[in-house]
Amino acid sequence: MGMEGIGARVTRKEDKRFITGRGRYTDDMTVPGMAHAGFVRSPHAHAKIKSIDTTAASAKPGVIKILTGAELAADGIGNLICGWMIHSKDGSPMNMGAYPALAQEVVRHVGQPVVVVVAETAAQARDAADAVAIEWEELPAVVDVTKAIADGAPQLHPEATNNLIYDWEIGEGAAVDSAIAGAAHVTKLDITNNRLIPNAIEPRAALGVYDPAEEHYTLWTTSQNPHVARLVMSAFYNVAPEHKLRVIAPDVGGGFGSKIYIYPEEIVCLWASKRSGVPVKWVADRSESFMSDAHGRDHVTHAELAFDADNRMVGLKVDTIANFGAYMSLFSSAVPTYLYATLLSGQYVIPAIHCNVRAVYTNTVPVDAYRGAGRPEATYVLERLVETAARELGVSPAELRRKNFITEFPYQTPVIMAYDAGGYEASLDAAMKAADYQGFAARRADAEKRGKRRGIGMSCYIEACGIAPSQAVGSLGAGVGLWESAEVRVNPVGTIEVLTGSHSHGQSHETTFAQLVSDRLGIPVDNVSVVHGDTDKVQFGMGTYGSRSGAVGMSAIAKALDKVETKVRTIAAHLLEASESDVEIADGEVRIAGTDKKLGWHEVCLAAYTAHNLPADLEPGLKEGAFYDPTNFTFPAGCYICEVEVDPDTGKTEIVQFVAADDFGRLINPMVVEGQVHGGVAQGVGQALLEGCVYDQENGQLVSATYNDYSMPRAGDLPSFDVSTTETLCPGNPLGMKGCGEAGAIGSPPAVINAITDALGNNDLTMPATPQKVWQLAQSAAG
Amino acid sequence: MANVTITVNGKSESREVEDRTLLVHFLRDHLGLTGTHVGCDTSQCGACVVHMDGIAVKSCTVLAAAADGAQVVTIEGLADGDELHPMQAAFRENHGLQCGFCTPGMIMTAVDMVQRHGGNLDEKTVRHELEGNYCRCTGYHNIVKAILDASGKMGSAQQAAE
Numbered sequence: 001m002g003m004e005g006i007g008a009r010v011t012r013k014e015d016k017r018f019i020t021g022r023g024r025y026t027d028d029m030t031v032p033g034m035a036h037a038g039f040v041r042s043p044h045a046h047a048k049i050k051s052i053d054t055t056a057a058s059a060k061p062g063v064i065k066i067l068t069g070a071e072l073a074a075d076g077i078g079n080l081i082c083g084w085m086i087h088s089k090d091g092s093p094m095n096m097g098a099y100p101a102l103a104q105e106v107v108r109h110v111g112q113p114v115v116v117v118v119a120e121t122a123a124q125a126r127d128a129a130d131a132v133a134i135e136w137e138e139l140p141a142v143v144d145v146t147k148a149i150a151d152g153a154p155q156l157h158p159e160a161t162n163n164l165i166y167d168w169e170i171g172e173g174a175a176v177d178s179a180i181a182g183a184a185h186v187t188k189l190d191i192t193n194n195r196l197i198p199n200a201i202e203p204r205a206a207l208g209v210y211d212p213a214e215e216h217y218t219l220w221t222t223s224q225n226p227h228v229a230r231l232v233m234s235a236f237y238n239v240a241p242e243h244k245l246r247v248i249a250p251d252v253g254g255g256f257g258s259k260i261y262i263y264p265e266e267i268v269c270l271w272a273s274k275r276s277g278v279p280v281k282w283v284a285d286r287s288e289s290f291m292s293d294a295h296g297r298d299h300v301t302h303a304e305l306a307f308d309a310d311n312r313m314v315g316l317k318v319d320t321i322a323n324f325g326a327y328m329s330l331f332s333s334a335v336p337t338y339l340y341a342t343l344l345s346g347q348y349v350i351p352a353i354h355c356n357v358r359a360v361y362t363n364t365v366p367v368d369a370y371r372g373a374g375r376p377e378a379t380y381v382l383e384r385l386v387e388t389a390a391r392e393l394g395v396s397p398a399e400l401r402r403k404n405f406i407t408e409f410p411y412q413t414p415v416i417m418a419y420d421a422g423g424y425e426a427s428l429d430a431a432m433k434a435a436d437y438q439g440f441a442a443r444r445a446d447a448e449k450r451g452k453r454r455g456i457g458m459s460c461y462i463e464a465c466g467i468a469p470s471q472a473v474g475s476l477g478a479g480v481g482l483w484e485s486a487e488v489r490v491n492p493v494g495t496i497e498v499l500t501g502s503h504s505h506g507q508s509h510e511t512t513f514a515q516l517v518s519d520r521l522g523i524p525v526d527n528v529s530v531v532h533g534d535t536d537k538v539q540f541g542m543g544t545y546g547s548r549s550g551a552v553g554m555s556a557i558a559k560a561l562d563k564v565e566t567k568v569r570t571i572a573a574h575l576l577e578a579s580e581s582d583v584e585i586a587d588g589e590v591r592i593a594g595t596d597k598k599l600g601w602h603e604v605c606l607a608a609y610t611a612h613n614l615p616a617d618l619e620p621g622l623k624e625g626a627f628y629d630p631t632n633f634t635f636p637a638g639c640y641i642c643e644v645e646v647d648p649d650t651g652k653t654e655i656v657q658f659v660a661a662d663d664f665g666r667l668i669n670p671m672v673v674e675g676q677v678h679g680g681v682a683q684g685v686g687q688a689l690l691e692g693c694v695y696d697q698e699n700g701q702l703v704s705a706t707y708n709d710y711s712m713p714r715a716g717d718l719p720s721f722d723v724s725t726t727e728t729l730c731p732g733n734p735l736g737m738k739g740c741g742e743a744g745a746i747g748s749p750p751a752v753i754n755a756i757t758d759a760l761g762n763n764d765l766t767m768p769a770t771p772q773k774v775w776q777l778a779q780s781a782a783g
Numbered sequence: 784m785a786n787v788t789i790t791v792n793g794k795s796e797s798r799e800v801e802d803r804t805l806l807v808h809f810l811r812d813h814l815g816l817t818g819t820h821v822g823c824d825t826s827q828c829g830a831c832v833v834h835m836d837g838i839a840v841k842s843c844t845v846l847a848a849a850a851d852g853a854q855v856v857t858i859e860g861l862a863d864g865d866e867l868h869p870m871q872a873a874f875r876e877n878h879g880l881q882c883g884f885c886t887p888g889m890i891m892t893a894v895d896m897v898q899r900h901g902g903n904l905d906e907k908t909v910r911h912e913l914e915g916n917y918c919r920c921t922g923y924h925n926i927v928k929a930i931l932d933a934s935g936k937m938g939s940a941q942q943a944a945e
């Protein structure tokens with residue numbers, strides 16, 4: 001089965017339904033009697049709700065029910081939580097303000113849900129929502145983090161004085177200070193990591209169905225982790241007890257982090273279904289997505305990287321202010337701490353690192369993990385510093401990196417992470433070769449003749465994937481364990497269902513997970529079905545994010561397969577009167593080594609179920625489950641090189657070449673891996689060149705609230721990418737996998753900005769590098 | 784209310800709809816053809832592209848009433864029974880989709896693109912022609928590859944037919 005096993009470019013099993021229009025997304029679901037929800041959202045960034053009058057709205061056609069935060073509170077529906085406790089450096093717990101699913105008394109960002117209208121059609125629900133009259137008392141708003149922590153700033157939550165959620169640190173401050181004091185050279189940068197809006201093309205949606213006879217709830221929703229949604233709704237929001245709540249995440253049209261969280265609208269649809277007596281569906285329109293999906297990034301940072309006289313890194317000091325928006329989203333607190341500061345060592349030996357992070361409330365949409373989550377921010381800080389240092393020191397950026405690479409593993413960084421394996425020179429060399437780095441000078445000279453400025457930029461990223469050992473994350477404040485579960489059900493005819501707690505919303509699990517089974521048991525991938533995304537079918541699972549489905553999810557499947565194989569060996573040895581240790585499972589057969597004795601795979605499976613002739617004490621059937629708890633993070637790493645041409649007359653940047661050389665450990669399906677890198681790079685290039693969430697600084701209005709105003713990469717904005725891999729196996733999991741979902745978004749932004757600043761000979765550039773900014777720099781450089 | 788008759792995937796469909804009903808909602812809500820998707824409210828994502836009288840249109844930007852009497856083909860009507868359209872096959876062969884949400888609109892746009900260019904497409908043209916379609920998953924790399932692949936095959940098929 002080498003053709004379909006690990007490492008094969010198997011075309012996807014899931015594709016047929018998508019290319020023929022038979023995908024089943026949440027908005028495609030209808031149930032009898034279904035009504036529709038429309039939300040009244042805050043038009044203000046910060047305001048008191050003085051009164052809500054629903055009289056006119058109630059009289060509108062089709063209206064079934066109108067509900068407000070008061071009813072939500074009366075029913076005991078709990079506030080939204082942040083599931084990761086961070087303590088400030090003074091030992092105090094983070095300052096979390098109340099986050100109700102429908103606002104009560106105060107609204108804190110434009111777009112916050114205040115009232116829900118349930119009506120017969122979606123259009124009627126919206127019409128009636130427009131007729132709800134709310135009297136507001138506007139309050140001053142603040143959207144900028146530096147202003148939010150200044151004296152006299154508008155205060156968002158009584159719990160958070162000066163809007164400060166926490167003031168956290170990691171590393172040895174004194175050691176870093178003395179390294180900087182004694183350094184031969186210190187590179188300093190002020191860095192903004194621009195706020196992004198995830199924009200999965202499928203908008204969020206929910207369909208809540210309450211069955212009064214069974215007192216049972218069903219929620220179809222656009223979730224990356226339906227079991228976590230059920231757990232949180234049950235344990236914290238009191239929507240329904242866990243055994244009375246079924247959460248189904250059917251086909252989901254992209255997530256990138258934004259569909260991890262359990263949002264107000266999903267809670268409200270379930271609750272409103274009980275309150276109104278009808279199934280309630282809500283589908284975000286794109287404008288609602290812009291102002292209600294958790295945003296990403298948004299850091300302001302000052303960083304200093306110190307070198308000795310031999311250009312070796314001796315210390316890194318980072319001070320970051322992270323914008324959390326108006327409320328703490330589900331995993332928000334972990335993003336600028338344990339997913340960010342712990343990666344600041346990058347691929348380098350840096351003996352002393354210190355990072356301070358202040359988390360701050362502002363009157364903006366809540367911020368949480370978005371593709372990469374903290375790691376893009378860390379990579380951007382470090383790789384901008386290294387490239388800038390090379391320019392300041394007058395040395396090759398590639399050689400400065402090479403000189404400081406970690407080359408021996410395991411390597412303990414000063415910021416918690418212990419890298420288990422890597423080969424950073426190999427990916428650097430591979431990328432430089434693919435990019436013809438040596439030939440750049442000639443290409444630049446040629447561009448100059450055409451009136452273009454050509455630049456090249458590099459980024460050597462590391463990330464931590466496969467989150468993560470449960471005990472470790474527990475000790476760092478996580479409210480959940482981050483293992484994964486799997487069940488392998490072998491049918492009497494030998495076909496297989498794999499039930500997984502991972503969730504695919506584009507990641508190709510139906511194919512790659514089947515490839516693993518095919519590889520192990522020698523049966524065709526077509527004989528394997530992957531079942532996911534339904535809490536009634538899969539016992540439990542932590543879902544898909546942080547590039548964990550391979551390293552953690554597939555490891556759980558591998559563990560379950562071990563148990564299946566063990567039982568198959570026992571049965572086959574019994575039937576063929578041989579020793580278990582001589583049983584081989586391959587090519588759809590179960591054979592006894594060194595003999596011609598064998599059974600078909602299906603014959604052994606059938607024997608397990610007929611149970612006519614099993615060893616004494618062996619249970620009939622063939623179904624095994626496993627929970628896999630990782631022993632460490634995995635550490636994918638790589639080198640990205642971007643080459644640009646800037647037109648100084650228009651400020652337009654064209655990416656003329658983009659090379660990615662990644663080390664993801666073992667690849668299950670290279671075609672799928674390349675696709676993940678393409679998509680990640682596109683999002684990273686989007687961040688670098690095009691995407692930026694804009695708020696009005698005075699009134700807190702979201703200015704970039706449609707595709708007219710928020711520029712996402714289109715096909716014409718991007719080149720084709722040159723993607724390749726190098727390989728060091730991850731020693732920490734049975735498959736040697738590391739994770740590939742986020743690398744592209746992590747590694748690419750600094751490569752792009754390093755290239756443009758190289759082209760312009762001016763380092764003073766913030767993301768997104770719009771033509772306007774680039775043109776201004778080009779003009780000043782020309783002058 | 785308006786009485787609307789539209790031939791969808793070869794079948795005549797008559798419904799009484801609200802005047803404001805968009806073609807995409809006619810297809811999705813009234814006919815249950817949920818392959819055509821809605822990804823935005825400003826006519827920019829292209830998830831909703833269908834063919835109307837042989838031309839690619841964004842069905843979120845056409846009133847059902849305006850399509851009265853038209854011939855509409857959706858993603859569900861593209862394959863010939865069990866035989867995939869070459870563009871559908873090319874998207875699968877080239878991994879031109881991940882989450883699949885943009886895919887119906889991409890494929891319908893791509894078929895129209897190839898038909899207009901008679902199979903004479905290059906990467907630059909394809910990228911330019913895709914300006915009305917967003918994909919957030921694939922970075923377009925494999926979508927462009929898939930379209931060029933299918934364009935070659937459809938082009939030779941067209942020639943062979945002539």
Ligand code: FES
Nearest residue numbers: 826827828829843
């Ligand atoms: S739904 Fe976005 S263009 Fe039609």
Ligand code: FES
Nearest residue numbers: 881885918919920
């Ligand atoms: S495949 Fe997901 S948006 Fe294109």
